[in-house]
Amino acid sequence: MRMTTVREVAALLGDSSLVSQIESSLTGISQDSRTAQPGDLYVALSGSRHHGIDFADEAKRNGAVAILSDRDSHTLPTIVVADPRRVLGPLASWFHHHPSRALDVYGVTGTNGKTSTAYLIDAGLRAAGVTSGLITGVEVRGRGEPRRAVRTTPEASDLQQILATFAAQRLSAVAMEVSSHALALYRTAGTHFGVGVFTNLDRDHLDFHADMDAYYSAKASLFTPGRCDSAVIGTDDEFGRRLAAEVDVPSTTFSTSDAGADFFVDDVRADRAGTSFTLRCDLGTLPVRLRLLGHHQADNAAAAIAALYAGGVDVPSAIDGIEKLDLVPGRLQPVDEGQPFVALVDYVHNTAGQRRLFPYLRSLTSGRVIVVMGATGERDPGKRDPLGFNAARQADVVIVTDESPHFDAAYDLREEVASGARRARSAEVMTVADRAEAIATAVARATPGDVVVIAGRGHDPVQVHGNVETPFDDRAALKSALRQRQSVAPSWSSEG
CATH class of the missing domain: 3.40.1190.10 (Mur-like, catalytic domain)
Structure with missing residues (x-):
């Protein structure tokens, strides 16, 4: 890292108010007040819900010595620029010797x-x-x-x-x-x-x-x-x-x-x-x-x-x-517990991906294609209905469940996807709110020769509801459901 001072950075960014005042050494740059280190320049940016300047006190407690922002702060010496996002990348590159x-x-x-x-x-x-x-x-x-x-x-x-x-x-x-x-x-x-x-x-x-x-x-x-x-x-x-x-x-x-x-x-x-x-x-x-x-x-x-x-x-x-290369995590990743049907986890989360995915899944089986899917909250609402519609046009069973609602209403997300799926009038459509239960339902309904795909989250290891993150991995949940079914029916009978 480059040895520099608050004054040098202020001069570099054109804030003359601090040029003659601050000799404090800077030893790092942080955009997160929670992880700021002693000697850091804390970069306080505007976010979707909060402004980083609101967390200046926390950054100071963690050792930050100055702030870069579009707002002034009385907590620490602040380098004020019109658009801190625009200057941060070049500044950080300079700080780390490009x-x-x-x-x-x-x-x-x-x-x-x-x-x-x-x-x-x-x-x-x-x-x-x-x-x-x-x-x-x-x-x-x-x-x-x-x-x-x-x-x-x-x-x-x-x-x-x-x-x-x-x-x-x-x-x-x-x-x-x-x-x-x-x-x-x-x-x-x-x-x-x-x-x-x-x-x-x-x-x-x-x-x-x-x-x-x-x-x-x-x-x-x-x-x-x-x-x-x-x-x-x-x-x-x-x-x-x-x-x-x-x-x-x-x-x-x-x-x-x-x-x-x-x-x-x-x-x-x-x-x-x-x-x-x-x-x-x-x-x-x-x-x-x-x-x-x-x-x-x-x-x-x-x-x-x-x-x-x-x-x-x-x-x-x-x-x-x-x-x-035999694996890209969460991208058509097989999960095999000896079951007589194909079970996959895939990240597909838009209609373009669906148009490539489902014909391939159909080519793998003369049986049914069973998909577990949903829509992530706080994302483009205009794609939720088409996601359900396209899935139902190409699969035989569509089980709509939660992905990560964030601050959106989980029920509304499910219904928008399910409504699109029902509109297709070509697949069995059901909603199961709990994702683990939805995955277990797909596994329970699968018969020899079918294809089960758990779609939408891929490698993602957590589900997000509001401010709460819960560990959840589709691959682990699918493996657990397959093992559970095997323990109940080790012969993998075709009765479902």
């Missing part, structure tokens, strides 16, 4: 596929002999033990600290998810990306973005000169084609529908054992066999391979690593 310049940063953005693509890039880097770190909504991993992620893309000060740690660990590269929230809220400002990847774009997060154009603009902001050296763009949707036409950095395209793309995915086949496809590109015709499940993983693997090619990585070695 760590992204010491790393090859692969940033993955898009509606679906970010997590899987980041994992695939990481697997390819490692197989090619590149020491890499990983920043996803699942985990943050460098050398040593990984830690659970708090959000898809860390807050600006946390991100720069993570990147600095990776640089200090002498890692050479990092694969990371870049959410639209992170881009709109400047969390990645101050981070330089060697390769930016755009997977796709479909309706999501319209509780945060005003409309699809605003959502697209947030994503597209990653691919600007000075911020990103090169772009890898999926062109199977209108937004990808738009980005490919508008981008001002060198770009590489990938597609499953356009044979003219730089990396064309052909002959995709997905079964219970994995996914195979042929990749046609300047390197030749490359056969790829993934251990990951689902047709959509061919898209993600193509994105990863194209990104590694753009980053100058040895592609044959990278493909070998990509083919050996």
